[in-house]
Amino acid sequence: MTHLGYLLVGWGVSLGALGLYAVRVIQRGRQAAARVPANRRRWLASEDAS
Amino acid sequence: MTTPAISEAPVHTRSTTSRLLGVAVLVGLVALVVLGFFGAPEDDEQADAVRLIFVHVPSALLTYAAFSVTAVGSVMWLWKRSVWWDLVAHGSAELGVIFCGLTLFTGSVWGRPTWNTYWDWGDVRLVTTLILFLLMIGYLAVRSMGGDESAIATRSAIVALIAAVNLPIVNRSVEWWFDRTLHQKSSLTDGNLEDLTLFTLLLGVVVWSIFYVWAMIHRFRVGWLERELRVGDLDLAIEQRRAEAHAAGDGGDQ
């Protein structure tokens, strides 16, 4: 495969950046949710009622 | 402490919908990597460098989609003072900046083997996207300036509008500046792409879009939770403020 270095850098940085953002947003959500009273986490009441 | 559910209430921003989307993104990514690296044939001119467009083009499309959402959200905030739209605008701008950065980065990495340069000033889309990137960095800077919450929302909404109306002018001016462009003139519609290449590209766009929706759902909920926290803090602050009055009233007045 030609240009393998370029390919790995391009794909790696892309997937890495999106992955990091995903991890960060989930972490931020957990931290914030832990501090908000349960009765105000509104979407969960409707969807995760199971 | 009236709800018994505190211990049961999940401490995250996940829901059934977001979980399904998340799984779809992961499955899609595996398929994209397999097809991108091994399925799609190499290009006659670009050889294997063509495999970068499977991340470059989706990033570029999502950049503009995300900033369009920010622009709409900004208008809705200014018009209706809708907090919902303000949160959407903010989240979408964050994602937009990431996609935009990736667009520029993968574009450069692709440009080196293909055009033999990391950067070309004569390319309209490249330069326009860079200016957009700078404008949206400014947007996030305004977002982080602190102060009154609704003032921040208004200021950043106006920044988004300024960016939105000026971007076409930037595009025009760069186009006239160098009356040429290196970019593949709509390679999607030329019909000279192999079927599997085209399919992989579309798959990339789909995966990136689902990721955007997934991330927006989480980001919105984070924003909403953090807002709830501030509202809760405010109630507390008002109580404390009133308590101050009693302390002063009992002792201090003459």
Added chain:
Amino acid sequence: MPIIALDGVVALLGRFPALAGVDLAVGSGEIVLLQGPNGAGKSTLLRVCAGLQRIESGRALVLDHDVVTDRAAVRRSVGLLGHDTALYDDLSVEENLRFWARVSRVDAAALDGALDRLGVADRLRNVPVRHLSAGQRRRTALAAVVVRRPQLWLLDEPHAGLDQSGRDLIDGLIRSAAAAGATVLLASHELDRTIELASRHVTVAGGTITRDRTV
């Protein structure tokens, strides 16, 4: 008709609740003294009445106009002397006052009279404001309020930085405004002076009104 009608007003400075639920009704011709410790919320209260402060919750009417939805009408009919004097340093006293009179659509002919009344000497009128003393600066700012002929005077520490004659002048000004039918709301720490002047004493603390006594 009450001149000021506040109902459960909560106002934020950034995220700090400067006003934490204020109820207040003020009638025509009253001179109301707002007293209370620093940071009690007096200045914010005055800004609410001027239609310059966003309200987080509650409702505020000034001269029957809502300070949020009809703030232009509120602003037109009030005169505010705040901590800052809203004067341009590089313009002279007269240039400043003429500018504010013109943009406020009030009669600039009244300027000389107002300056005389406030004891701003003729020789100072062409001097750039940056060369004025704090007291002269404040007198000039007050002259800008006087020419507006407001129905509601909102004065934040009007005696601050003034000499004895200046303080007497302010008192006279407030009395004559009230006699002419205007309403005055003044925040002050100069209690010995203002307690006689005011017809009503309101104590503000912790962003609420803790005491309200009509003399």
Added chain:
Amino acid sequence: MWRDIVLVAGKDLRIESRSRVTFSQVVPFAGLVLVLFGFALDANRPVLERATSGLFWITVMFVTTLAVQRSTSIETTDGARRALLLAGIEPVAVFVGKAAAIAVQLLAVELVLVGGIVVLYGADIESFALVAATCLVATVGIAGAGTLLGALVAGVRARETVLPILLLPVLAPVLIGATRAFDDALGSVAVDGWAWLGMLAGFGAVNLVLGALTYGVLLEET
């Protein structure tokens, strides 16, 4: 309305003429930038001649951030913003008036800079009309966008750094367009400079309209 615009613009210009910041500090600064570019490009005549238009407009951009900051601080230092609201003046009039004052100052600086590039860079002006028209049209747009963004960052932390971050990318089309038009006027590159004026006028119109629509909202957000 016109009266208020003239009042606000006149007030700002009078303050400028008293404080002389433009002439005692901004003009020398602009001249200094021209000299520094000369050093940076190794006083190489052909390179300087080729780059003259761009250097001219880059210098104008730097000057713009200074002028906008000055113009904004006039209203924020002693609470004049609040007094403007109390006066009941139309926010549009404040916007247009302040933009006009900035435009006049920028045009004055540009006049000096034109002299500067003739003397220092040996620029040879072939079309005075095009130089004048470009300065006029570009400056209106720069002043409009600058006034709007100045109000946007007024009263917040770190405004000195945020303003250029926001303003300079927005002004990118002006830099491109005005530079091309100057290239034609100075005869350094064969392009049709007059065609670029349309783009500059479009930029000005769009930003003035946007400013007129949103300036009032910003004035309220103190």
